[in-house]
Each structure stands twice: as C-alpha cells, then as structure tokens.
Amino acid sequence: MGKTIAEKILSNKSGQDVKANDIVIADLDFVMGQDGTSPLAIKAFENMQAKRVFDPERIAMVIDHSSPSPLQGVSELHRQMRVFAQQQKINFYDIGDGVCHQLVPEQGHVVPGDLVIGADSHTCTYGAINALSTGVGSTDLAAGIISGKLWFKVPETFKFIINGKLGEGVFSKDLILYLIGDVTADGATYMAAEYTGEAINDLSVEARFTISNMAIEMGAKCGLMEADDKTIAWVREHSKKDFTPVSADTDAVYAKIKEYDVSSLEPQIAQPHTVDNVTGISKIGDVPIHQGVIGTCTNGRMEDLRIAARILKGRRINKDTRLIVAASSRQIMLQAMREGLMEIFMEAGAAIVTPGCGPCVGTHNGVPSDGENVISTANRNFKGRMGNNKAFIYLGSPATVAASVLTGQITDPRQFLV
C-alpha cells in the first residue's frame, strides 16, 4: 500500500513503517521557538532538570513577536532567551532579524524531507519546501530541544488538487483563503494537507509559503507540497545541507481528496472574525478601511512588497487611512531598500516598522481603536487578534491591501494593475 508524504517522512524519522493514526516517537531535524513561547519552554527545560540541548546547530530561537520590546515585562523574557541562547550556543535571531517562519527557511535551517517542530502554530509554513513541519507548545519545545525527539500521531492526509491558472491580480493568498472558506476552519483538523496541481506548480516558492503558512487555519497539522525544480533551486540557494525530497506514492491512501479549478477565481477577502468567513471581492460591498497592514509571515516577502509597491507607486494613500509595512526579514528589508520599494511606501504615506511580526498579534506597532476596520495580509482575523476586541479585521492579498488603502475602502486591486 502506498504512502502519503507525511507517512513517508514519519516512517523515515521513526525508523518504522508507519501509516495514518499510528503513534510514533520520531527524530527531529530542527526545532524552533519564538519570544511568545520560548520563555515558558526555558522554564520547562529547567523544571525537567535538563542541562544541555541535544544539538545546538539544530535549534533556533527568534525574537519577533514583540520586537523591539514594548514593555518591561517583555524585556525580561527577552533577556532570559538571550541568556539561554548564549549558554546553550544555539542559533539566535534578535530584534530586527525577522519573523521566525521567514528566517528558518531563508537561513537554510530546513530542507526537503525534514521533520521540524516549532513552538508557533504557523510552523506549517515550511511544508512549501517539502518539510513536515508543525506547531507545538512550549513543553513539547522543551522536550524537543532536550531529546531531539517528539511523539507524533501520524496524520491522515487531505489532498487538494488545484487546477487552472490564477488570473492577473489574483494571488496565492486569494487561493488559500478560498480553500479555507470552502473547507472551513476545522475542515482538515488532525490531517496533513497536501497541495498539488497546475496552479501550485505555477507558483514561485515564495508564493507557495503563503499557502502552507495558512494550512493551520483549516486545522491541518502541516501543509505539504512536493519538491519540484523550483523548490530544489530555492533550497540550494539558501542551504548547504544535503537532502532527499519525498513524494507521495501514486497509490497513497487519502482521507479526502478535493479538486478545484481556480481559473476564474477573483480576489478573496476573509471577513471578521473568522478566517473561513471568506467572500469574493465583488460581493464585499462598501467597507471603509482605517488601517492597512502589509507584512507578517504570510505575506511580507519580496514578491508581496513588489506587487504592493507597483500599486502604490506615485500615489498617496487615502487621507483617512493608515498603512503599516513590515518586511518579513532583515534580508527582505534590505533588498526592498535596494529596489527602492521602501521609498515608494514612504512617499505613499506608509509607516514602516521593524522586520518581524509587526502589528499582527496585537502586542504593539499598530493596535486599532474601537470600531475601526483593518485590512491585513496576515493569516488571522480573530476578535481581539490585533489587540482590540472592538476592532474588525479583514484579510486579503498584498495587492488588495495596497488598493484598499489608496481608496480608503476594500477595493479590487485589478483596477490598478491594468
């Protein structure tokens, strides 16, 4: 009987021939923690009476969520992370380096076929480069950095076959929002999502990250793609590690298979307060926008900044609207500066904040006020997500956010791309 990508990776890493629903202890290739989860993990590490991590090279901690620190209490937690990283000699990324999910692949820590855990729910992002990566909590993180292992339930797989070609002005963000709207927030709970088909093949690796990043928003454990020539070229450019890509057998057994044709897909919007409350932009009506956000681990990469800059170039944002831009990493910020994109954003009236999570999780950098509408390129629009439970968050592509801050209401970006 054939195997899915998830079954193969967990078989390789556990040294057993496993299938869906087995529970295994498997070896980890990489382990990551961020500043919302690492301090608790350090405490658990101490409570577990551990002295050393299993392999400093295979561990990274990142300060990205509240970066730079907005509060004294946070500063203390950051200090604990810096001390731990120094003592244990692990990889460490400090304020301004970027969002964890950009840094881990960009810095070459993860390659195809890897098994990775991160104490952050969007760790599923690296599925785009054929790694089984999944989010865990702080105690799992502590167990992982001590033993280099973790227990896993081998997930069943939900296969998404995406046919057709995305039209001009429609992006991988619109595609994944559409899928989440269709299968709903728990449509793939406990499962691995496997994304395949012509529309996925056509995407750049950067654009694919956006899709795998949001696998968790349909409840999935990971969002896997096969490695094609683009993946291999991208990974070689970023990493010196050897790797063997893993593909699904043709007779693999899937819990669910759904097929789509996205040729006529229009830009999509997730409306407050759930990510699966998705509608096509033509049906959104008049929604005034007070603040736009371009960035986060979902959409703060070069392609995202380039398309936003193309729309904003030579224009001013609406006088009643603000725009916040955060590149996903220092490297991206530097590249955007070299290409003149940051100038375009500044001239359009944007506020540029530190590479990192930006205002995504409501700790700082742009908390909306009561009753305000925000349109963001992030992956979550839960009530209170950006720090105010009386604000309303809409999600869209970078192009849609750029178009919307220009007009001051949710706007189809295609009118600016002709």
Place this chain on the structure above:
Amino acid sequence: MKLTGKCHKFGNDVNTDYIISGRHKFKTLDMKELAKYVMEDLDPDFYSKVNAGDFIVAGTNFGCGSSREQAPLAIINANIGAVVAKSFARIFYRNCINTGLPLIECDTDQINAGDELEINLDEGTLFNKTTGKVISIAPLPPVMLKILTEGGLVEHFKKHGTFNFD
C-alpha cells in the same frame, strides 16, 4: 480519575485568543495572574464565576489558533478541572496532555450551562447529574494517558530524562 463540577458552556471554534488574549500573554509568566483573564473576550466575568473543579464545555474545534501553552495553563490556574468538547484543535490538545489538563471528547449537545457533571476517566463515562443522562467519552491513546497520569510531560521527563513508553 474522577472529576466533578459544574458546566460553563461555550460554542464552536473557541480559539486561543479567546482563551487568553495575546495582549495579556506576553506580559508575564505568572499563570495565576493570566488566569484572571481566561475567556475574557467571550465572558468578562468568567473567572469570578468559576468554582474549583468546574468544567468548560464547548462545541467543535476548541482551542484552535495559536500554539500558546498559556491557554491550557491559564485554564488550569483558573481552577477548571477539565475541558469537555465535541472536538479539539490539535496543538491545544497536545498542550493539554503535556501540561496535565484532562480533555474529554464527547457529544456536548446534551449538556447545558449550569449542569452538574461527574466524569470518570477510567470508565470513560460522563454522568450528567442534572439530566440523569450518561454520555460515553472517547478513550485516550496509551501514550497520552501515560503522560497525563504522570502529571504532564515535565514530570515525565523529570522521571525518565527522555521519552519512555515501555
């Protein structure tokens, strides 16, 4: 393991931002302090209404959203005895096992706000004392039961130094 308490009822898709908002969780590692804000965005008075051992009862996909372990820890520190739901999001599920918060998966349509419940984890039953109904609950796989009964993953590692399920 036998648990008794009163039901506090919530709906579907209770996410971790509702359980404990990001605006609180970054401030401190003091879980007693964080516990005061549990479910604040859904029910501002929740913390003060809970008697020790009470249950959170919800619909599907409880605990979806972020990986914050502050969510189960804050629930534990708000003196909740267990969470009962139709289904759980997977990271939250792991975090509960690892931190020692019992989870019960069952049909919660037959439980109303304020009902007195008695849960027997060994027998796999939930007795609704208010309605007199017995509801069967899904059993936990052995690996998870072992971690839970040892008091969570920290205790497991303290005892064995690594994973040990022999």
